[in-house]
Amino acid sequence: MFRYIVVAILLVAVGEATAQRMPERGLVRRGNRQFKREHFEKSTDLYQRALQHDSTSFEAKYDLASAMYRTERYDSAEQLLRSIVQDTTRTERERGEVAYNLGNTQFAQQKYKEALSSYRYAMRCNPDDEDAKFNYAFTKRLVQQQEQQQNQDNKEQNQDKQDQQGQQDKNEQNKQQQEQQQEQQQPQNQEEKEGEGQQQPREGAMSPEQQEAMLQAIQAEEDKTQEKLKEKAGVIIRGSKSW
Numbered sequence: 001m002f003r004y005i006v007v008a009i010l011l012v013a014v015g016e017a018t019a020q021r022m023p024e025r026g027l028v029r030r031g032n033r034q035f036k037r038e039h040f041e042k043s044t045d046l047y048q049r050a051l052q053h054d055s056t057s058f059e060a061k062y063d064l065a066s067a068m069y070r071t072e073r074y075d076s077a078e079q080l081l082r083s084i085v086q087d088t089t090r091t092e093r094e095r096g097e098v099a100y101n102l103g104n105t106q107f108a109q110q111k112y113k114e115a116l117s118s119y120r121y122a123m124r125c126n127p128d129d130e131d132a133k134f135n136y137a138f139t140k141r142l143v144q145q146q147e148q149q150q151n152q153d154n155k156e157q158n159q160d161k162q163d164q165q166g167q168q169d170k171n172e173q174n175k176q177q178q179e180q181q182q183e184q185q186q187p188q189n190q191e192e193k194e195g196e197g198q199q200q201p202r203e204g205a206m207s208p209e210q211q212e213a214m215l216q217a218i219q220a221e222e223d224k225t226q227e228k229l230k231e232k233a234g235v236i237i238r239g240s241k242s243w
């Protein structure tokens with residue numbers, strides 16, 4: 001729960017004069033009435049007007065941060081509370097209240113570690129603040145769960161990277177094996193192709209030497225035949241016919 005301070009300003013005869021000299025107090029008081037009615041936009045306007053008169057007003061800043069928290073302007077509320085949480089002119093109890101609300105604005109923005117620090121400071125200022133103790137314990141457990149989840153996510157991410165690298169290594173190894181197999185098959189294929197270009201001798205075929213001997217024998221026979229023809233042609237002589 002976000003807590004706020006109601007600045008009680010008693011306007012008696014002397015107070016009337018004070019209110020005239022310090023109009024920011026009257027504006028804060030009017031803002032508090034609107035805040036109690038849950039008219040947070042109206043109370044915001046009144047607190048801002050009070051700060052225009054006194055930009056250092058602790059009460060106006062604190063209550064304006066409360067109104068901004070209710071309208072979900074968490075970042076603006078956080079900035080206001082940061083500006084007064086270390087105000088040494090205020091009591092420790094007041095600084096503890098500021099730290100508690102600061103933790104709530106940070107928690108609403110999921111700034112859990114920062115909220116944890118603010119709740120711790122609130123407990124140091126107000127050791128009896130049960131709400132601060134509860135919020136601190138709850139936020140601490142939430143931070144621990146987040147850290148465990150982050151560690152688990154990192155572990156799974158690293159495992160995924162290892163699996164991916166392992167698959168890449170396996171693919172590379174398979175590629176190298178395929179290349180080696182192709183290199184080994186190339187000489188064998190070349191030998192097979194060269195073997196295909198050489199005609200194997202047929203069964204019963206003559207060797208080159210036998211073919212040469214046969215040609216020589218045929219040539220010798222032809223030479224003999226030519227000699228015989230030459231002899232016969234020279235023998236037959238015919239002259240003129242006498243009848």
